[in-house]
Amino acid sequence: MVYVRVAVNVPAVSGEFDYHLPAELEGPVAVGHLVTVPFGNQTVQGVVLEFVPQPAVADTKPVLALVDETPVLTSPQIFLARQLAESTLNPVAAIVSLMIPPGLAQQADTLYSVISDQLSGKEQNTTQKRLLALLKERGPLRGRQIDRHFGPLDWRKAAQWLARGGVLASKPVLPPPTVHPKSIRVAQLAVTPEVAEAAMPELGKTAATLERRQKALRFLIHEPQAVAVSWVYAESGCSLADLQELAERELIVVYETEIFRDPLQKIGNRELGIGKLGEAELVLTPEQEAALIEILRACQPTFDLRPSTAFLLHGVTGSGKTEIYLRAVAETLRRGKQAIILVPEIALTPQTVRRFLARFPGQVGLIHSKLSDGERYDTWRRARAGQLKVIIGARSALFAPLPNIGLIVADECHDHSYYQSEPPFYHAIRAAQLYAQICGAVCVLGSATPPVELKYLALTPGPSPDFGRGESAPTPFTPSPVSGGGGRGVRALSLPNRVVGAQTDGVFSLPPVSIVDMREELKTGNRGIFSRELAESLAETLERGEQAILFLNRRGTATYVFCR
Structure with a gap:
């Protein structure tokens, strides 16, 4: 008998559970497959984590069915889930749920139905009456469906009371996946253009019908590939009945084909600027070139350092970090591997996507x-x-099931949105470093204002953290002109100069910044919240007809914060 260890998709349940495979599933089921299994009095989903020679319990239950014929998790993802669960004290199943798309993974629910209209000798309260009315109107409903109707109101106590009174019946159910491949109906010419032209005069009895079908057939003659029937309708004014008639005459074929719902199809080539900005047209600065050499060196199969070493790319705003990402991705793809690019905010995603789509058309996905x-x-x-x-x-996007990851980039790695503040709690930057270590990939963490702990790790020699795997090893590294001499698994790369902006004597520089000691202002009699230099600069700006932005040093509900 074959035994498997499964992480079940049940909230608040930690641990892994052993099941046996029935004979009909011994071949199809593999590590990473999504299956249904019995759990208590419920049927739940779970992911096969591994095969085990002996189960932890003597009497195992059987795996019931296979949900998806292709594994939903890769082996590195399973290893990541276990390591991340251990380091963040989350259940393995909770981490696994992050890796499965919404709609495919389902949790067990309870189905409620009315079996009696009367509750003998007892008066129903308002919630119970509303629940009964809802179920009578819409029929049996699952608990999550009732949740959407009642909102924050706790209706489950009322349901339990009605079930004990014999008014409601409840039973556990496992909803089916709510996402499926999308198909559309297409039409395609089934004969040679000469045969189609010969059949034109006999396509209809009335002039209107004949015209519609001729237009449809001529349109398909000029289309070498299958075309969505909606396009045929729009071009010819025909209907499905017309196309079915042409199919019965064996002039065309009409069939269903699967399509992918791609959110990037909404971005056109003109918006992307494809053809206007090529990699060869951009010349890297010496700092960019040196940083890129270090990253590309780490991509080499014969790289003599730890393959999971992360790079902290500390570059000021406008220093060209994105161009380094693009060229690192190009090298990764050239070696037959894939790349993950993380951005902190969804609002930043479109501008990043446009740069990558222009450089790698047809190869980019958005999550x-x-x-x-x-x-x-x-x-x-x-x-x-x-x-x-x-x-x-x-x-x-970190949990996309790419089969051979070679590069993980986290842009603006200092941003707080990389931390997930609701269960399961984890930090995507730590997870990215761990995942790169598991995959043997290069991890690049970019920021203009890197976190203090990352900067410290990059600049302080010492053993590399191994994320709880019980090992640590020194990381030998000879500093380069753009890198710090750090160990601890993070290496510093620096881009101190901008490549766009105001130019002075051939050097692109950041805007000038003045730090004013307000204690000195107080000593000279200035008791206001603005320094004299700021007030003078504001006046000059307004005289030139320009605008100014002032950032208030306010935190939380404090109305005034000032350090003397």
Whole structure:
């Protein structure tokens, strides 16, 4: 008998549980597959984590069915889930749920139905009456469906009371996946153009019918590939009945074909600027060149340092960090691997996507929480199949099932939105470093204002943290002109100069910054909140007809913060 260890998709349940495979599933089920299993009196989903020679319990229950014929998790993802669960004290199943697209993973629910109209000898309260009225109107409903109707109101106590009184019946159910591949109906010419032209005079009995069908057939003659029937309708004014008639005459074929819901189709080539900005047209600064050499060196298969070493790319605003990301991705793809690009905010995603789409057309996928379930599911499937080479998105993009990851980039790595503040709690930057270590990939953390702890790790020699795997090893590294001499698994790369902006004597510089000691202002009699230099600069700005922005040093509910 074959035994498997499964992480069940049950809230607040930690641990892994052993099941046996029935004979019909011994071949199809593999590590990473999504299956249904019995759990208590429920049927729940779970992911196969591993095969075990002996189960932890003597009497195991059988795996019931296979949800998806292709594994939903890769082996590195399973290892990441276990390591992340251990380091963040989350259940493994909670981390696994982050890696499966919404709509595919389902949790067990309870189905409620009315079995009696009367509750003998007892008066119903308002909540119980509302619940009964809802179920009578709409029929049996699952608990989550009732939640959407009642909102924050606690209706479950009323349901339990009605069930004990014999008015309601309840039973556990497992809803089916709510996302599926999308198909459209297409039409295609089935004969040679000469045969189609010969059949034109006999396509209809009336002039209107004949004209519609001729237009439809001529349109398909000029289309070498299958065309969505909606396009045929628009071009010819025909209907489905007309196309079915042409199909019965064996002039065309009409069939269903699967399509991918791609959110990036909305971005056109003109908006991308494809053809206007090529890699060869951009000349890197010496600092960019030196930083890129270090990153590309780490991508080499014969790289003599730890392959999971992370780079802290500390570059001022406008120093060209994105161009380094683009060229590192190009090298990663050239070696047959894939890349993940993380951005902190969904609002930043479009501008990043446009740069990458222009450089890698047809190879980029987008993942974030604002996409529809269908779009996320299709992008996830394409990534799993290796059809996408670059995944861009917020922290959830880290869990895309790319089969051979060679590069993980986290832009603006200081941003607080990389931390997930609701269960399961984790930090995407730590997870990215861990995932790169598991995959043997290069991790690049970019920021103009890196976190203090990352900067410290990059500049302080010492053993590399191994994220709880019980090992640490010194990281030998000879400093380069753009890198710090750090160990501890993070290496510093610096881009101190801008490549765009005001130019002075051939050097692009940041705007001038003045630091004013307000204690000295107080000593000279200035008791206001503005320094004399700021007041004079504001006056000069207004005289030139320009505008100014002042940032208030206000935190929380404090109305005034001032240090004397």
